[in-house]
Amino acid sequence: MAVLTTLAAAVGGVLVTAPTAGAADGYCTTTTPVSRGAYGLLIPTTGSGSTSCIMSRGSTGDQVEALQFSLQICHGLDTGGTDGVYGAKTEAAVRSLQRANGLTADGIYGPNTRNVVQWRWFAYPNGAKCERL
Numbered sequence: 001m002a003v004l005t006t007l008a009a010a011v012g013g014v015l016v017t018a019p020t021a022g023a024a025d026g027y028c029t030t031t032t033p034v035s036r037g038a039y040g041l042l043i044p045t046t047g048s049g050s051t052s053c054i055m056s057r058g059s060t061g062d063q064v065e066a067l068q069f070s071l072q073i074c075h076g077l078d079t080g081g082t083d084g085v086y087g088a089k090t091e092a093a094v095r096s097l098q099r100a101n102g103l104t105a106d107g108i109y110g111p112n113t114r115n116v117v118q119w120r121w122f123a124y125p126n127g128a129k130c131e132r133l
Helices: 002-012 062-075 088-100
Strands: 030-036 039-045 119-123 127-131
Touching (some): 030 062, 039 062, 062 127
Antiparallel strands (some): 030 039, 039 119
């Protein structure tokens, strides 16, 4: 966590507080299916399935792609594509989302940011909607 705080300070020029260890169960390293009625989605999670996880610049994988997709489709934010790479544009999109929701705009996806993301939910055969968890 200290590394994330230091990195955020170096990049942003201002010391910001990253989520504490108690606020997150670890890094988002995979996706887990979540369903609600006829709708479902893949959500970023830790290896143990916790949705209380962190992603930041340099993270890669399906979990980043799921976030990028929702930021683009549900929030209209530019992440530079859905390539599964948490780069500068994804970080900037997360900062925009955080600012729009009154959160500290540190560009780090953590539990507080997860709570404001509108995720893209799908239903078979053709339904879809954007909604928070």
